[in-house]
Amino acid sequence: MFQVRIHGRGGQGVVTGAEMLSIAAFLEGKHAQAFPSFGSERTGAPVVAFCRIDSKEIRLREPIMAPDAIIIQDPTLLHQVDVFQGLKDEGYVLINTAKSFDDLDIGEVAARLRPERHACVPATEIALKHLGRPLPNAVLLGAFAGLAGQISLPAVVSAIRDKFSGKVAEGNIAAATAAFEQVRGQLGRLAPAGSSTPQGPGASPAPAAKAQESAAPSPFAPLVAPGPAAPGPAASYPDRAQATHSQEVR
Amino acid sequence: MALKQIEGSHGVAEAVALCRPEVICAYPISPQTHIVEGLGEMVKAGDLNAEFINVESEFAAMSVAIGASAAGARTYTATASQGLLFMVEAVYNAAGLGLPIVMTVANRAIGAPINIWNDHSDSMSQRDCGWLQLFAETNQEALDLHIQAFKIAEELSLPVMVCMDGFILTHAYERLDVPDQERVDNFLPPFEPRQVLDPAAPLSIGAMVGPEAYTEVRYLAHLKQRRALDLIPRVAAEFKAMFGRESGGLIRPYRLEGARTAVVALGSVLGTIKDTVDELRDAGHPIGVLGITSFRPFPLEAARYALRDVERVIVVEKCFAIGVGGVVAIDVRLALDGTGQPVRTLVAGLGGRAITRDSLSRAFLRGMADQLEAMTFLDLDQALVERVLERERLVRRSGPAAEAILREVGAIAAKIV
Numbered sequence: 044m045f046q047v048r049i050h051g052r053g054g055q056g057v058v059t060g061a062e063m064l065s066i067a068a069f070l071e072g073k074h075a076q077a078f079p080s081f082g083s084e085r086t087g088a089p090v091v092a093f094c095r096i097d098s099k100e101i102r103l104r105e106p107i108m109a110p111d112a113i114i115i116q117d118p119t120l121l122h123q124v125d126v127f128q129g130l131k132d133e134g135y136v137l138i139n140t141a142k143s144f145d146d147l148d149i150g151e152v153a154a155r156l157r158p159e160r161h162a163c164v165p166a167t168e169i170a171l172k173h174l175g176r177p178l179p180n181a182v183l184l185g186a187f188a189g190l191a192g193q194i195s196l197p198a199v200v201s202a203i204r205d206k207f208s209g210k211v212a213e214g215n216i217a218a219a220t221a222a223f224e225q226v227r228g229q230l231g232r233l234a235p236a237g238s239s240t241p242q243g244p245g246a247s248p249a250p251a252a253k254a255q256e257s258a259a260p261s262p263f264a265p266l267v268a269p270g271p272a273a274p275g276p277a278a279s280y281p282d283r284a285q286a287t288h289s290q291e292v293r
Numbered sequence: 294m295a296l297k298q299i300e301g302s303h304g305v306a307e308a309v310a311l312c313r314p315e316v317i318c319a320y321p322i323s324p325q326t327h328i329v330e331g332l333g334e335m336v337k338a339g340d341l342n343a344e345f346i347n348v349e350s351e352f353a354a355m356s357v358a359i360g361a362s363a364a365g366a367r368t369y370t371a372t373a374s375q376g377l378l379f380m381v382e383a384v385y386n387a388a389g390l391g392l393p394i395v396m397t398v399a400n401r402a403i404g405a406p407i408n409i410w411n412d413h414s415d416s417m418s419q420r421d422c423g424w425l426q427l428f429a430e431t432n433q434e435a436l437d438l439h440i441q442a443f444k445i446a447e448e449l450s451l452p453v454m455v456c457m458d459g460f461i462l463t464h465a466y467e468r469l470d471v472p473d474q475e476r477v478d479n480f481l482p483p484f485e486p487r488q489v490l491d492p493a494a495p496l497s498i499g500a501m502v503g504p505e506a507y508t509e510v511r512y513l514a515h516l517k518q519r520r521a522l523d524l525i526p527r528v529a530a531e532f533k534a535m536f537g538r539e540s541g542g543l544i545r546p547y548r549l550e551g552a553r554t555a556v557v558a559l560g561s562v563l564g565t566i567k568d569t570v571d572e573l574r575d576a577g578h579p580i581g582v583l584g585i586t587s588f589r590p591f592p593l594e595a596a597r598y599a600l601r602d603v604e605r606v607i608v609v610e611k612c613f614a615i616g617v618g619g620v621v622a623i624d625v626r627l628a629l630d631g632t633g634q635p636v637r638t639l640v641a642g643l644g645g646r647a648i649t650r651d652s653l654s655r656a657f658l659r660g661m662a663d664q665l666e667a668m669t670f671l672d673l674d675q676a677l678v679e680r681v682l683e684r685e686r687l688v689r690r691s692g693p694a695a696e697a698i699l700r701e702v703g704a705i706a707a708k709i710v
Contacts, residue, residue: 062300065466069298077466102431102564104461105649 044097045193046107050126051116051180054086059206060116060180061092066202067184067194068096076101089124096193112191115139116166116179118147127152134160135191137226139179141165159233162190162226169222174214181207185219189226196223295471301432301462304469305397305455306331308436310341311477312395312443314369315484316361318346318354322376323409324459325399329371351376355383355394362392363498365489367443370394373459374401377415381422388423389514390499391488393446393453395439396424400560400611401459402644406695410645411459413560413612416588417620423514425453425521426589427541428559432457432467434586437540440472441528443481448524449517450487456588458561458611460645472536480535518590525587543592545584546599548574552581554661555600557625558609559585562641562648566609569653578661585621596628605635607660609653609671611642618668635663641671677701 047064051057058079065077073096080091093107108128112135115126130136132155138144140163144153153161164186166179181203188196196219203215297304305328309317317336319329335341344366348354354370362368372380377398387394398416402408416426427442429435435457442453457463488498502510522543529541539545547567549555556566563584573580583599585592600606606629608622619638626636639656642648652672659665680701685691 062466066298069296069468074468075298075466078461079464101467103568103650104561104565106647108649 044095044101044103045111046109047094047096047112047114047187047193048107048110049092049094049114049116049180049183050120050124051090052086052120053088053090055090055116056178056180057090057116058092060114060184061094063181063184063199063202063206064094064187064194065096066205067188067198068094070198070201071194073097074099074101080106089120110134112137112187112193114183114187116183118142121147121149132156135187136161137183137187137190138163139166139183141168159230160190162186162229164222164225166218166222169218169225170215173218173221174211178215181215182218182222186222186226188219189223189230196220199223295473297469297471298466299469300327301435301457301465301467301469302327302399303331304432304436304471305439305457305463306335307471308439309369309395309397310335311472311474312369312440312481313367313478313483314341314343314395315366316344316346316358316368317370318348318357318361318368319370319372320348320351320354320376322351322373323399324401324411324463325371325373325376325397327463328397328399332369351380352383355380355387355396358394358396359383359387359390359392362387362394362486363390363488363490365484365486365491367447367484368392368394369396371397371399373399374403374409374415377419378403381419384419384424385422386499387452389510391450391514391517393443393450393484393486395442395446396452396454397435397439398454398456399459399463400456408644409459411461411611412643412645413456413610413620414643416454416456417612419454420589420620423451423518424589425449425451425518425525425587427453427455427525427586428588429455429457429462430545430561430563430584430586432462432465433469433538434540435462436469436471437532437536437538438586440477440481441525441532441541443484444528444531445521445524447484447486448528449521451514451517451521454589456560461561470538476535480532521587521590522592522595541586543585543587543595544599545586547582547584549581549583549599549603551579552602553579553604554607554657555581555583555603555605556607556609556657557583557585557596557600557621559588559621560611562609562611565648565650566653569650569657572650573654573657578658580657580661588621588624591624591628593624593628596625597632600625600629600634601632603634605637605660605663607637607639607657607665609639609641609648611640613638613640613668637665638668639665639671640668646672 049057049060061077065075068075075096077094095101115138118140144150166182167177170178170182184199188194188199199219200216204212317332333345336343336345346357348357351372358368358370400411400413402412403414427438429438438455442455446453526542558566566582570580570582608619608625610619610621612620614620622636622638681697
């Protein structure tokens with residue numbers, strides 16, 4: 044089971060982000076369970092949403108306390124909420140920010156993670172550029188597809204089309220694709236140098252042992268352009284699932 | 294059939310629509326709202342040919358449901374928490390009149406203190422109102438139970454509540470198998486009412502009954518509920534034959550073979566309990582689970598038989614009777630009358646408190662060692678309670694208890710669990 048926790052603020056589409064992530068996983072033939080933390084959903088208040096992904100039926104209903112991946116939609120939460128609670132050393136962290144982990148004063152978090160498993164993406168800026176609104180949720184899912192490899196970009200694109208239509212869908216898809224490519228670019232710069240290259244100015248160099256471990260998993264699969272990612276009309280899921288499978292990038 | 298990754302509420306809305314209800318009335322209240330919103334959208338778009346009646350309160354919702362059902366219409370409504378309490382007088386009337394209304398209760402705590410999160414206090418408060426109460430373990434079962442509920446209700450001429458955990462199920466996105474219309478039509482024939490208000494054949498429904506016959510009318514209601522004990526499994530078997538999956542029924546045993554301890558529970562917490570029991574079984578502990586799907590009528594004999602070989606029973610309840618103890622545990626004790634098997638109550642998940650595998654596992658281990666008291670509150674912050682009690686001892690005007698506890702807890706936003 045792969046468990047994702049998304050932190051953000053009311054109004055940033057945190058819950059919708061988790062729901063779209065579950066739809067993307069579903070479209071790739073997996074079982075997925077997305078649910079909100081049911082906090083007071085006021086605009087600006089800290090919000091948490093969860094998504095579990097597995098190859099078999101998911102029965103567990105507890106909140107995700109030891110996530111495999113954490114997506115932070117709002118870096119101002121870093122010193123207000125214990126967003127990294129339960130994070131595993133082999134986990135993934137994706138933060139919506141134009142800064143680096145060191146700039147955010149969380150260099151020690153980056154230091155204990157594998158270098159190819161954490162990334163910063165300016166998702167709000169990317170959303171403003173492509174969508175015209177500061178909504179980072181779908182953008183971060185594109186980046187997450189680039190980082191963690193649990194879901195493909197075409198599946199994210201289909202999930203966006205499931206939730207949105209028209210210009211909003213197209214803007215989100217363009218933004219998610221841009222974020223995907225940006226993360227792949229970051230990882231690509233990391234890989235040829237033996238995985239020990241710092242990820243941004245000030246990022247901590249990774250220990251050699253971790254760099255060796257990182258050769259095994261697949262985040263460096265060849266990047267295939269998502270292409271015309273709209274797999275047909277949005278009426279029937281099984282059809283879309285097949286369409287998505289046929290153009291999977293990995 | 295179509296596999297969809299959708300919210301539980303929308304899955305239930307689709308299931309209800311497939312049952313071709315003729316009248317839908319409801320008043321919005323979290324966490325039920327998305328269900329009737331979904332149905333409202335279908336009616337407005339012309340996809341569902343039903344009368345969607347906006348009412349001014351839950352009391353009106355049930356009153357309209359009573360009128361519609363008495364006029365021979367297949368009738369649906371949904372509510373939760375304070376909404377259910379507000380409609381209580383009409384809820385009892387619907388059962389007493391024998392009207393086959395189906396209602397979703399998106400289980401939520403009741404106030405004060407106000408709390409929008411999940412537990413079973415709302416539907417448990419209506420334990421004795423005469424409605425059947427079926428509890429869904431998953432969103433798939435919630436969807437399936439609604440289709441079965443109309444069939445059961447109309448066969449018995451009794452109303453049925455389908456209880457699903459608020460937020461935990463209603464707001465969860467999961468894979469759902471939504472049946473096709475043709476199969477649902479084959480499974481659920483058009484509504485043939487046993488009693489109907491018809492101007493062509495005038496009659497009265499709801500007569501006053503005095504001491505000369507009231508006992509017999511109530512006894513008949515009891516008899517009909519007990520007859521549901523035969524009908525509910527039969528409908529579940531028909532459902533399985535038509536749709537190919539297990540849903541509904543009276544009880545659902547899980548890994549009870551060889552178990553010396555059984556955990557009894559209702560609703561979505563069964564998933565977490567089963568995962569916990571799997572871990573304990575892997576570690577060599579003989580423990581199993583009995584899920585109760587039909588809480589009303591309570592399957593006394595089926596539960597007694599399923600639990601015949603265990604040495605002790607732990608009932609996990611998202612509700613309790615203040616001043617007494619567990620609610621479900623009372624029925625389990627009745628089912629085990631004379632066997633000497635001890636029954637322990639574990640109160641958990643009140644007002645949305647997360648029920649975790651870790652906490653359940655620790656409690657079950659204590660239970661297996663006969664170290665649980667008759668009633669235990671899972672993850673109770675005893676020190677917090679002591680501080681508030683101490684303050685009440687010291688200060689005469691100690692103020693409202695809920696606010697005092699909140700002050701003691703301090704900032705809550707920073708906690709994930």
